[in-house]
Each structure stands twice: as C-alpha cells, then as structure tokens.
Amino acid sequence: xxxxxxRVSTIAQTGNRFEVVDKDNYDQTFFDKISGxxxxxERPQAKKLIKLIEDGRVNELVVEEFSRLGxxxxxxxxxxxxxxxxxxxxxxxxxxxxxxxxxTKNPIFKLLSNILSSVYEMELQNIKERTMAGRAAYVSxxxxxxxxxxxxxxxxxxxxxxxxxKVVRELVRGTTVRDIAKIAGVSxxxxxxxxxxxxxxxxxx
Numbered sequence: 684x685x686x687x688x689x690r691v692s693t694i695a696q697t698g699n700r701f702e703v704v705d706k707d708n709y710d711q712t713f714f715d716k717i718s719g720x721x722x723x724x725e726r727p728q729a730k731k732l733i734k735l736i737e738d739g740r741v742n743e744l745v746v747e748e749f750s751r752l753g754x755x756x757x758x759x760x761x762x763x764x765x766x767x768x769x770x771x772x773x774x775x776x777x778x779x780x781x782x783x784x785x786x787t788k789n790p791i792f793k794l795l796s797n798i799l800s801s802v803y804e805m806e807l808q809n810i811k812e813r814t815m816a817g818r819a820a821y822v823s824x825x826x827x828x829x830x831x832x833x834x835x836x837x838x839x840x841x842x843x844x845x846x847x848x849k850v851v852r853e854l855v856r857g858t859t860v861r862d863i864a865k866i867a868g869v870s871x872x873x874x875x876x877x878x879x880x881x882x883x884x885x886x887x888x
Contacts, residue, residue, distance in 0.1 A: 685710050687709045688714075688732055688745070707745070715728040721866060725865070742771060767782060850873070850878075
C-alpha cells in the first residue's frame with residue numbers, strides 16, 4: 684500500500700497546496716491539522732497510519748518534507764529508524780529522496796535525513812526568535828499585544844471552538860494539562876480556562 688501523510692499547523696490551513704503540486708495516486712491519505720510540536724506518534728491521523736504500518740499493510744510512505752515526520756531532529760530520526768525497521772520506503776517529495784527504492788536501502792538517505800532534520804529544527808528556532816524580536820520591537824514602540832479592547836468572546840463561543848472541544852475530550856480521558864496543550868495546539872493557560880468552565884461536566888463524565 685502506498686500512502687501519503689500531510690500535516691499543517693492550524694485549522695485555517697487546508698493543505699490544498701499539497702493537492703495542487705502532487706498529482707500522484709495513493710491508496711490512502713492521512714492529514715493532521717496540528718502543531719508540529721506534537722510528536723508524530725501522538726498525532727490523531729498519524730496514529731491511524733501507524734496502525735496500518737504495524738499491520739504490515741504499508742510499503743511506501745510519502746511526505747512533502749522531513750519536518751512532517753517529527754517535532755525535532757531526534758523525533759524525526761527515531762521515526763525514520765522505526766519506519767526502516769518496518770521495511771517501509773520513505774519518499775521525501777521536495778528533494779526526490781527515497782529510503783528504500785526498489786526495496787534496496789539507499790546509503791545516502793540516512794546522512795541527508797540527519798542533516799536536513801537539523802536544518803529544519805534550526806529554521807524553526809530562528810523563526811521563533813525573529814517573532815519574539817518583532818513583538819518586543821512592536822511593544823517598545825507603544826504597540827499592545829493581546830485581544831483588542833472590546834473584542835469580548837462569550838463563554839459559549841469559547842467552548843464551541845474545536846480546540847476547546849479537544850481539550851474537554853482529553854480532560855475526560857485524564858490526560859495531563861501539558862500534554863493536552865500539545866495535542867490541542869493551545870497554551871496551558873487555555874487548558875486551565877476550559878477546565879474551570881467545564882469542571883462539573885468533566886468530573887461527571
């Protein structure tokens with residue numbers, strides 16, 4: 684079975700760009716809308732994919748780039764090693780690189796995967812640093828961060844958000860606050876807010 688795995692960071696992103704540039708046919712496609720900070724094996728759609736792999740039904744996994752397979756270099760490398768142990772050919776589309784073309788190990792794949800995974804992690808860190816610097820400069824010039832004055836959100840609107848619903852589901856399951864924040868792509872403060880607003884409900888379920 685040949686499958687495709689995609690991930691985007693926010694619900695606002697649709698992943699249509701993948702469909703436009705990728706015209707290949709796949710037996711199945713998995714698409715997670717979740718923060719890249721969540722480990723690959725903890726993502727909802729990735730879990731379904733992993734089950735198929737463990738059942739021996741997948742022989743080729745296609746992703747757009749290495750960063751789709753983990754939250755950092757170590758996570759990506761561990762997942763690639765696991766996929767190799769499962770005899771799955773990993774196809775990285777943006778650099779046309781395969782780990783097991785024609786079921787034969789590609790000696791250059793592991794070297795490039797380690798290097799590129801480190802580059803992606805460094806790029807992410809640089810983006811975070813530039814964002815923080817931009818915010819600091821904005822505030823120093825009199826800018827105000829946070830919700831605009833008067834933009835009040837009702838409790839119902841807040842709890843009706845998909846991210847809030849995810850938080851409630853994980854609270855019911857007994858997941859830790861830190862892990863819920865990663866899974867739902869929200870801050871721990873938001874998790875605690877949802878918990879306080881739904882406390883009777885989550886305690887009864």
